[in-house]
Amino acid sequence: MTYTYEYPRPAVTVDLVIFTIADNDLKVLLIRRGGEPFKNRWALPGGFVEIDESLEKAAARELKEEAGVTNVYLEQLFTFGEPKRDPRGRVISVSYFALVDAEQQRIRAASDATEAEWRSVFNPPKLAFDHKKILDYAVWRLRNKIEWTTVGYELLPKKFTLSELQRVYEIILQRPVDKRNFRKKILAQGQIRELNETRSDGAHRPAKLYSFREK
Amino acid sequence: MTYTYEYPRPAVTVDLVIFTIADNDLKVLLIRRGGEPFKNRWALPGGFVEIDESLEKAAARELKEEAGVTNVYLEQLFTFGEPKRDPRGRVISVSYFALVDAEQQRIRAASDATEAEWRSVFNPPKLAFDHKKILDYAVWRLRNKIEWTTVGYELLPKKFTLSELQRVYEIILQRPVDKRNFRKKILAQGQIRELNETRSDGAHRPAKLYSFREK
DNA sequence: CCAAAAGTGTTTCACTTACACCCATGA
DNA sequence: TCATGGGTGTAAGTGAAACACTTTTGG
Numbered sequence: 109m110t111y112t113y114e115y116p117r118p119a120v121t122v123d124l125v126i127f128t129i130a131d132n133d134l135k136v137l138l139i140r141r142g143g144e145p146f147k148n149r150w151a152l153p154g155g156f157v158e159i160d161e162s163l164e165k166a167a168a169r170e171l172k173e174e175a176g177v178t179n180v181y182l183e184q185l186f187t188f189g190e191p192k193r194d195p196r197g198r199v200i201s202v203s204y205f206a207l208v209d210a211e212q213q214r215i216r217a218a219s220d221a222t223e224a225e226w227r228s229v230f231n232p233p234k235l236a237f238d239h240k241k242i243l244d245y246a247v248w249r250l251r252n253k254i255e256w257t258t259v260g261y262e263l264l265p266k267k268f269t270l271s272e273l274q275r276v277y278e279i280i281l282q283r284p285v286d287k288r289n290f291r292k293k294i295l296a297q298g299q300i301r302e303l304n305e306t307r308s309d310g311a312h313r314p315a316k317l318y319s320f321r322e323k
Numbered sequence: 324m325t326y327t328y329e330y331p332r333p334a335v336t337v338d339l340v341i342f343t344i345a346d347n348d349l350k351v352l353l354i355r356r357g358g359e360p361f362k363n364r365w366a367l368p369g370g371f372v373e374i375d376e377s378l379e380k381a382a383a384r385e386l387k388e389e390a391g392v393t394n395v396y397l398e399q400l401f402t403f404g405e406p407k408r409d410p411r412g413r414v415i416s417v418s419y420f421a422l423v424d425a426e427q428q429r430i431r432a433a434s435d436a437t438e439a440e441w442r443s444v445f446n447p448p449k450l451a452f453d454h455k456k457i458l459d460y461a462v463w464r465l466r467n468k469i470e471w472t473t474v475g476y477e478l479l480p481k482k483f484t485l486s487e488l489q490r491v492y493e494i495i496l497q498r499p500v501d502k503r504n505f506r507k508k509i510l511a512q513g514q515i516r517e518l519n520e521t522r523s524d525g526a527h528r529p530a531k532l533y534s535f536r537e538k
Numbered sequence: 539c540c541a542a543a544a545g546t547g548t549t550t551c552a553c554t555t556a557c558a559c560c561c562a563t564g565a
Numbered sequence: 566t567c568a569t570g571g572g573t574g575t576a577a578g579t580g581a582a583a584c585a586c587t588t589t590t591g592g
Contacts, residue, residue, distance in 0.1 A: 116374045117332035120404075120415055159331045159413050163404035187402045187417050189335075189378035198374050200335055202402050202415075271544075288546070289582065312543040313589035486571070503573070504555065527569040528562035 118189070118198035122167045123154035123239070125185065125205040125246035126175050128213040128226060129263045134279050135226035136243060137175055138233070145195050146236030150227070152243065154201065167204040174224065181207040181262040185246055193238045205246045207262035230282070254280050258299050261320040269307060269315035270294065333404070333413035337382045338369035338454070340400065340420040340461035341390050343428040343441060344478045349494050350441035351458060352390055353448070357438075360410050361451030365442070367458065369416065382419040389439065396422040396477040400461055408453045420461045422477035445497070469495050473514050476535040484522060484530035485509065 126137040138150040153174035157166040163184070172178050182204055189200040213226070227233060229247055232240070253259045260276050261268075274290050294300065299321055306314035341352040353365040368389035372381040378399070387393050397419055404415040428441070442448060444462055447455070468474045475491050476483075489505050509515065514536055521529035 115334065115371045118335055118372065118374065119330065120333055120335060156330045157333065157404070157415075159333065160406045162406060163402060163415070184401065186399065187378060189372070189417070191375045191377060200372075200378070200415075200417075202404070269544085286582070286584085287544090288584085291545080292547095293581085308590075310543075311541065311591035313545075315544060484571085501556075502571090503557085506572080507574095508554090523563075525569070526564035526567090528571045530571055 116198075118200045120157045121154050121199055121201045122157060122163060122170055123152045123188075123201045123203045123242060124167060124170055124174065125152060125203065125243055126171065126208055127205065127229070127246075127250060127263070128208045129210060129276055129279060130213060130226055132275070132279065134229045134247075136229050136232065136246075138225055138227050138235070139174065140223040140225075141236055149236040150225075150233045151236040152203075152239045153224070157202070163202050167202075167206075171206055175206075175208060175213075177206075177208050177212045180209075180212065181259060185242070185249060188238060188242060190238070201242075203242050203246070205249065207250075207259060209263055209265050211265040251280060258297065258320070261300075266319055267303060267305070267307075267317045268319075269317060271315060273318075331413075333415045335372045336369050336414055336416045337372055337378060337385055338367045338403075338416045338418045338457060339382060339385055339389065340367060340418065340458055341386065341423055342420065342444070342461075342465060342478070343423045344425060344491055344494060345428060345441055347490070347494065349444040349462075351444050351447065351461075353440055353442050353450070354389065355438040355440075356451055364451040365440075365448045366451040367418075367454045368439070372417070378417050382417075382421075386421055389437075390421075390423060390428075392421075392423050392427045395424075395427065396474060400457070400464060403453060403457060405453070416457075418457050418461070420464065422465075422474060424478055424480050426480040466495060473512065473535070476515075481534055482518060482520070482522075482532045483534075484532060486530060488533075 124137075128135050128137075137153060139153050141147055141149050141151050153170055155166070155170050155173075157163060161169070164182070167182055167184075168178070171180065171182065185203040185205050187200060187202045191198055193199065193201070229243070232243065235243065250259075254277060260273060260280075263276050264272060270291055273294065274285055274287065277290065278285050300318045301321060303317045303319055305317045307317055308314040339352075343350050343352075352368060354368050356362055356364050356366050368385055370381070370385050370388075372378060376384070379397070382397055382399075383393070386395065386397065398421075400418040400420050402415060402417045406413055408414065408416070444458070447458065450458065465474075469492060475488060475495075478491050479487060485506055488509065489500055489502065492505065493500050515533045516536060518532045518534055520532045522532055523529040
């Protein structure tokens with residue numbers, strides 16, 4: 109195959125599905141569009157890939173610009189490239205999903221300037237472009253990942269209780285999880301360390317705090 | 324976010340990892356490059372995405388052009404976009420992997436004109452660009468998929484014996500598989516139908532033929 | 539002492555793994 | 566009759582799921 113450069117080129121963007129847990133719900137960060145097309149509709153944050161910037165870097169840059177966070181879990185999802193997905197012309201979107209923990213997510217809420225909101229994943233507003241498809245795919249992926257890997261920890265602050273971790277699983281999977289089996293499974297993974305601290309949180313037995321090994 | 328169109332745009336290609344089983348080995352289709360860079364090196368088949376063509380269609384088109392096959396298993400793998408992956412400029416490559424069965428693969432070998440070869444995945448020649456990385460990722464994905472899904476059938480003709488299917492698994496996983504447990508597992512999946520045919524193949528008991536439900 | 543969440547073990551069931559011999563055929 | 570690959574069952578082990586009560590604290 110010979111590469112030539114005479115082809116009309118598509119624009120390439122990254123779109124981000126940024127998840128967090130808040131108010132006992134799984135949230136995604138959405139931005140309200142100011143211009144056409146889809147004016148006033150909610151959309152996933154995203155933007156163009158700079159010519160000398162890797163896709164991963166572009167995603168990390170958007171993440172910082174739009175959600176004000178760095179150093180969070182970030183993974184490429186899928187590349188969407190239907191010719192008509194953007195009415196203005198050919199735009200290929202490399203989608204990423206990111207997991208932001210409750211602590212960092214609060215930082216953003218405070219410094220918010222543009223119209224961006226954390227919205228429930230399970231009852232989202234109508235989205236621009238094919239962003240609903242991207243969101244659905246991201247949720248599907250997150251559900252799979254949480255069952256087979258340890259990404260769940262990315263949604264919690266450094267110190268957490270087992271009940272909090274369990275809630276994360278229940279919220280994402282949208283089904284109750286057995287407490288004893290859950291603790292057994294998590295502890296058997298050997299990925300978390302029990303700290304010599306507890307958290308008192310009302311009129312009941314304080315919970316032991318744990319931390320994830322590295323992060 | 325506002326889209327503007329003043330950005331210099333990267334070129335977008337699709338690259339294909341086309342697998343087949345032959346000579347008791349897992350093979351990938353490689354093309355010898357005629358021009359610089361990487362002149363004479365082997366590379367994955369691929370090409371530019373046309374401006375009005377979906378990524379999936381572009382991959383299917385390349386698959387037909389390069390391997391002469393249509394209607395085979397095709398799945399998006401990952402998008403590689405390091406700025407320096409192509410020395411001539413910014414090229415973002417959406418990679419796909421395809422599974423071609425032994426029957427169709429023979430068609431191509433007969434009508435071969437360009438310098439394309441089926442090469443062993445486990446002992447490949449030095450590859451151009453970052454194609455080794457793409458190949459490695461595709462092999463990893465294929466291994467996972469074959470353990471959790473039924474894609475294995477895509478590498479066999481419509482009628483096959485259980486021993487042939489077992490060989491496919493052993494070749495891909497690069498380890499021996501227990502015959503009784505394998506047959507039990509496959510039959511329990513309820514995805515194949517026993518045909519009223521056998522295949523005689525030498526001085527031993529003929530094997531029953533099976534077919535996959537749909538394809 | 540009461541309310542509330544934390545913490546803890548055992549049994550059952552399903553699935554995976556290990557393993558060895560007879561069968562049908564062609565030469 | 567022998568060599569070759571096809572075909573079959575059982576027992577042991579491992580991991581998942583179901584399930585209820587005691588502990589610790591604050592009010």
